[in-house]
Amino acid sequence: MTKSRTQKVREAREKQRRRNQQRNIAIGVAVVAVVILLLLIVSNTPSEASIPEGVAERYEGIQTGETEEGYAILGDPDAPVSVAEYSSFSCPHCREFHDTTFDLLVDRVREGQISVTYIPLNTAGNNVEGANKAAICALNQDMFWEYHDTLFSWQGLYGASAFTQNRLVAGADALGMDMSAFNSCVASGATQSVLDNAVAAAASDGISSTPTILINGSQLPTDQLTTQGVANAIDTAYAPFAGQETTPDEVEVTEEATEEMEATEEATEDVAEPTEAMTEEATDEADMTEEATEEPAEEATEEPVEEATEDATVEATSES
Incomplete structure (x- = not known):
């Protein structure tokens, strides 16, 4: 009889322990569920998100x-x-x-x-x-x-x-x-x-x-x-x-303008050289023309005049 009572007490205690354990688990699950629900509500609730003026x-x-x-x-x-x-x-x-x-x-x-x-x-x-x-x-x-x-x-x-x-x-x-x-x-x-x-x-x-x-x-x-x-x-x-x-953009434009100016100067120099050569050639030709003009002029002027003078002298002498 004593052994039987002890066994029953143990079994009763074990059942109570299991009931308590199940109750605690149920409470824990409920708490977790509530927390998850609250988090979902908070995460899906639009937050105030003010934007600074201006x-x-x-x-x-x-x-x-x-x-x-x-x-x-x-x-x-x-x-x-x-x-x-x-x-x-x-x-x-x-x-x-x-x-x-x-x-x-x-x-x-x-x-x-x-x-x-x-x-x-x-x-x-x-x-x-x-x-x-x-x-x-x-x-x-x-x-x-x-x-x-x-x-x-x-x-x-x-x-x-x-x-x-x-x-x-x-x-x-x-x-x-x-x-x-x-x-x-x-x-x-x-x-x-x-x-x-x-x-x-x-x-x-x-x-x-x-x-x-x-x-x-x-x-x-x-x-x-x-x-x-x-x-x-x-x-x-x-x-x-x-x-x-100047701004960086203006500096870039200025550099481009400078490069264009330098290119123009080089082109001008290239053009100037032939021009000078052509001028020298033209001057030489002009000198030659002048010489050519002077030589016939002297011959045409001096020789005929001398001849004409001699003829006039002869004529004047004959008349005398």
Whole structure:
């Protein structure tokens, strides 16, 4: 009897343990299901994606392009001064630099003094890699700089949730991008090579923090990352070109005009040489003609006159 009771107690306890285990599993499954449902709801809920005022007009009339490495470039690549910016959309100091100094860079680009190249790096921050890839996809549609301004503004507006994937997509849509092309670009993974190039370039240039500014390849000291410091550095780099009022296009035209002028001078010299020879020949002929004219004239004038005089003398003598 004692053994039988013990067995029953054990069996009851085992059944209770199993019931508790099944209950815990069921609760866990329910919690996971709720979390997944919430994530789906959040991911499918349109995010606020405000676009900074005047961002579309800011870059009107400015040449934009892409470097061989896949970085966005603002201005003429052949501008006298090149400015390279290693930056990150999640970096607070990068946003501060953008808000205080980027207007200066845009103005100098418009004046033809500089070009600006943005080199994206992944630093600490929620989905900053996603933001970088989205910006590269915006570059494919020639809207990098508008998107670049937008991402920095979001850092200040939305904090840790600035770069949720649906916000990145909503921002591209708000800027008027081709969403099919944008989504395909983001999903393709083709942007990774650009980010890999940026990491390699940073290592090569000894870059360890953002923002870092290089002017004509020389790194600007951290304490000069102010509007005035950057302006002074650009002025120093541009000083050798300050006296040139012509643009690169005008210089090219001037060079062509000079070449044409030199060619014209050579042609003129070639023509002048035969002309001189012809003139000399004409002069010689004129001399010969003059000599020929003089000889008969002397003969015709002197000889007949002498003869006529002699005849007249004879006649006068006879008459006498």
